[in-house]
Amino acid sequence: MTGFARLRKRASSGLALAIALVAVGIGYSVAAPNSSAQDxxxxxxxxxxxxxxxxxxxxxxxxxxxxxxxxxxxxxxxxxxxxxxxxxxxxxxxxxxxxxxxxxxxxxxxxxxxxxxxxxxANGGGPQLPSEGDLRDGDLAEGGELFRLNCASCHNFVGRGGALSSGKNAPSLNESSDLDLYTAMLSGPQNMPVFGDNQLSPEDKRAVINYVQTLKETADPGGANIGRAGPVPEGLVVWVVGIVGCVIACLWVGTRS
Amino acid sequence: MSRADLVTLGGKMDGVQVIYAEQPVEPGSAAERRAERQVGASFVGAGLAALAFMVVYVAWPWEVDTAGGGVGLATLYTPLLGLLMALALTLIGVGVVLWAKKLMPYEVAVQERHEGASPEIERQTTAATLVDVGNATGIARRTLVKRSLGFGGLMLGLMAVFPLGGLIKKPGTALSETPWEEGMPLLGLNGLPIRPADMRPGSLQTVFPAVEGGSRSADGVAMLIRLLPNQVADYRAREGQEDFHWNDFVAYSKICTHAGCPVSLYEQETARILCPCHQSQFVATDGAKSIFGPATRSLPQLAIEVDGDGYFVAKGDFTEPIGPAYWERST
CATH class of the missing domain: 1.10.760.10 (Cytochrome c-like domain)
Structure with missing residues (x-):
């Protein structure tokens, strides 16, 4: 074999290799799983x-x-x-x-x-928003019972929220809309337990929402509600404001005698 | 004797002597009339406030219109009553204080101390009289009367204390047993049994024993918890209770082992159960072991399984007394 023929053979095999590589590359790019395939x-x-x-x-x-x-x-x-x-x-x-x-x-x-x-x-499904309809369409008394059993331990009996462990807390329900409450029960955000539709039926959820929202709209016939947190803050106010006021009055009377 | 002399004589007989007396205001002066007007204004004000209280009580609209967001006169009903009553009481007090300070005479009086004991003669005669009365009744001689009176009196006394005995009761097994037994369904608040598919991972449901009045059962109430998938691998049962859970479901007593509060603050991500009363914390993935707060014992675990119809049932009662410790508690 002459030197020229050897050179030509080398060139042709090199060309074949290049063609094969390109073909494999194109083929891979077409056939390989694409990360955006799910799109x-x-x-x-x-x-x-x-x-x-x-x-x-x-x-x-x-x-x-x-x-x-x-x-x-x-x-x-x-x-x-x-x-x-x-x-x-x-x-x-x-x-x-x-x-x-x-x-x-x-x-x-x-x-x-x-x-x-x-x-x-679109990725894995999951709980969906409730179908149309009034989210407060539920029995008020039943809602109250469900709220006190399932929600009040963390969110306080009038929905004012409360502390949990390590800096976490159950938020106040004061700013929550009907749909906020519904989706929270359905999805169990962060540390809140999930209340699926088989555990707390859509009717139950509407009853709970009715109770919570009715509570917020209820007036305080007794005057200042002091956080609506019950006898503890009320007693605190009586002690701090009332007793201190009495002591100051006594001191004042003493200085005038 | 004039009245003033009689007062002085009475003081002397009791050993009292006025050593300093002063009128705060000159009788008939302008200052006295001003002070009188102040006192009078206070008392009249008190009366008017009390009158206003009664008028408000009867006439003020008191029915709160909840539908209207609760604004209106009715929201002022209770505060007005409180304010008027406070005003009446305060003005009475102010009037009395003003009266005492501005109109009553200021005087300093001293009274002599005398011996604590009565004179010897009085003591001896009194003692003799008492003994004489005792003899006259003949109680010492008439033993029948004395003993029968003693008996009657004793029984009367006993009769008064006797009903207290009804308050003392041996608790028996009431403290160590709950209504749960083998095969008893776990019911929700609505009285329906629970299937595993009813609860999504990370949920908690309060469950009651399927007995009459079970949803008011104070000792049988339990929490059925479905752990998150990543928590199942971490799950560790207490020794001897390895088969108490059912797949990713665990059930614990809802009564805190410290002071008996209902512990249902459940953090689904950390699997911690918190007690609202004294901040005890239990870990649901670790046999409800107590990790924080005053509770020292784990929450008792309820053994559960799924019956042939696919509903949760108990495998038996709690294996230990639920709730706080008590005197005879063995563990």
Whole structure:
């Protein structure tokens, strides 16, 4: 074999290798699982929600909603009810990692919350918002009984909230809307236990909401309610204000004698 | 004798002597009339406030309109009553104080101390009289009367204390047993049995024994908790209670082992059960072990299983007394 022929053979085999590599590369890129493959089939609204998610939530909840260790839980299957409660009340996105997310001015408007809800609901499903209808359409007395058994231990018997362990707390229900209450019971945000529809039926939930909202609207015929927290603060006020007032009066009388 | 002389004589007989007396105001002066007007105004004010109290009590609208958000005159009903009563009482007090300070004479009087005991003659005669009366009744001689009176008196006294005995009762097994028994369904507040699918992970439900009046059972009340999937791996039962849970479900007594409060503040993420009374904390994934606060014992665990129809039932009563410790408690 001449030197020229050897050179030509080398060139042709090199060319074949290059063609093969390119072919494999193209083939891989076509056939390989694509990280955004799950996006296929998302509605327009959900895709808009995904965009918001990837800007605002992805740091703590992960690229595929799987959650990030010590940062944020997985969102697969939490459902739109959870999104409504967490984002709609401003608890999410968090400002910083702390014991518990606090209610604040929502970062997203209603349309954006709806888009996020659609995106989360499209990934694993989960509890959904209640169908249309009056969320206070329930028996008041029954609602009171359910509230005292299931809710009052943490949220106080008139819904003023209370302390939990290690800096956490059960928030006051004063600012909660009907839908906030409903989605909270349904999704069990953070440390609140979940009250699924088989445990507390939609009718039961409406009764509880009716009770809570009626309590808030009830007047205080006795005058100042002092936090509505019952005899303990009332006694405290009597002692601090009343007794101190009496002592001051006695001292005053003494100085005038 | 004039009245003033009689007063002085009475004082002398009791060993009292006025050593300084002063009128705060000159009788008939402008200052006296002013003081009188002040006192009178206070008393009249008190009367008017009391009158206003009664008028408000009768005439003021008192029915609160809850539908209207509770604004209106009726919300002032109770506060007005309180204010008017306080005003009446305060003005009476102010009037009395003003009267005493501005109109009553100021005087200093001394009284001589005398011996504590009565004179010897009085003591001896009194003792003799008492003994004489005792003899006259003849109680010392008439033993029948004395003994029968003693008997009657004793029984009367006993009769008065006797009903207290009804308050003393041996508790028997009331403290150590609850209505739970093998195969008894766990009921929700609505009286319906519970299936595993009824509860989502991270939920808690208060459950009652399926007996008459079970939903008012103070000692049988329990918490059925479904742990989160990531908590199941951490679950550790107490020794000898390894088969008390059913898959990811656990049931504990709802009565705190410290002072008997209902512990149902459940933190689903940390699986902690908190007591609202004294801040005791129990860990649901660790056999409800007490980790904080004054409670020292774990919450008793209720052994549960699912029966053939797919409903939760108890596998028996609690294996230890629920609630706070008591004298005869063995563990």
């Amino acid at each position: 296929a089939g998302l509605s327009v609204e959900a895709m808009a929600g995904q965009e918001i998610y990837e800007n605002g939530c992805i740091t703590c909840h992960g690229r595929n909603l799987q959650g990030v260790e010590d940062q944020g839980p997985s969102l697969i299957g939490v459902g739109e009810a959870s999104v409504y409660f967490q984002v709609g009340t401003g608890r999410m996105p968090l400002v910083q990692q702390e014991a518990q997310a606090q209610r604040k001015t929502p970062a997203y408007d209603d349309a954006q919350v709806n888009q996020l809800m659609a995106y989360i609901q």
